[in-house]
Amino acid sequence: MVERKTALVTGANRGIGKAIAKGLAAEGLDVIVGARKLVDARAAASEIGGRPLEIDVSREDSIEAALEKAGAIDVLVNNAGVLSTDPVLENPQAFNKAIEVMLKGPYALIRRVAPGMVERGYGRIVNLSSEWGSFGSGLNGPGPYGLVKAALNGLTVAAARDLPAAVKINSMCPGWVRTRMGGEGATKSPEEGADTAVWLATLPDDGPTGGFYQDRKPLVW
Template sequence: MPGTELPHSPTRPLPGAGRTAVVTGASSGIGAATAARLAAEGFDVVVAARRMDRLTELAESVGGRALPLDVTDPSSVAAFADALDRVDVLVNNAGGAFDANRVEAADLDSWARTYEVNVLGTVRLTKALLPALRASGAGDVLFVSSTAALASYEGGASYTSAKHGVHTLAETLRLELNGEPVRVLEIAPGMVRTEEFSLNRLGSADKADAVYRGVREPLVADDVADCIAWAVTRPHHVNIDLMVVRPLAQASTYKVARE
């Protein structure tokens, strides 16, 4: 129609224009896809992870900035925070699962690693960047949790325990920041096929492939990035407390249609 402006038309600014978004765990998967999507929405994107070779390539491709970050290392987090002039959006995406053992066969080192990366690392970085998020006047802290944050399953105790921790962290922080200009958002993806998640957890390509075998169109990283971008570009009085997103083939943790 004449006079109708497209969302990203030249006469209408991009939703992220003038805002800086930090994305952790950005060297692959959901983090990399989110960085690319937020850059397309006009954000100045800072990508963070340990693997600088991948980060540098990503930053060059999206016009962003790459900074090294190990969320399990307090000195790394402090140096990262000091290197930032502004933060409007923090996407806490760094995390992972590292075993599929039953409780009776629990590897406590794996439990400690899972909790350190998913929970303590997330707390550590959120705490470090909260002053900047407050100072922005309209900050967003977004947690990428999982449907494992909402339901348990056999062989998943180390991961589900950690993601339950992330979920309650988001809920608690939202209560504590009530009345302040900082939103707390959570995206909880179900089955997402990425190049590394199941491989890191199960240790072999065959086992990783079996997770998705016969599933018609599991989610991919771009699907979750789309949800994240939508959530952080809503008007700031609109808070997406929790968004659960699964592929159509997955009705619950236990019910997945396979062909």
């Protein structure tokens, strides 16, 4: 009997995160639905058949407490994000928040779950990035968003270099998705945006690591 893998998805109470959690549940994984508020995590988890978990990725104490409750994690999807359109030099609060949620939070989670993945000889880590964080595409994200996503991409490359091949870590861009962040005019459904993340989260042993993908195809850094 194949052991069921456990996945933690942050920011999974709505939008792309919820679609990723739903997709992983459909793949047979034991999905932990992470959200800042437990009531939101419970609502989404009951809908997709997952387990709720209160986790605020901008706070180390919340991360520690959440992982104590979660137990062993085989798949980590760093999805939680924030968006500010203020000019990057004019709003240091937004800059600091973006770093806390989209860089320091993922870093802390990866550091804590990766040793167990290495020990068990299996791990999949997916960082939700954006083409807005691509230097090759002009780093076009507004405010601090693009530059923090670029830093997250850098973390993906550095971590892939340090981790064994059995623990695969990749970044992905969901594209323009109809969510609260993307708006109703976006071209993709949450499920379409989630597809590449679900693929990367369930890669076979010979799958890629240290890459950046959209629609299951490589993106330029």
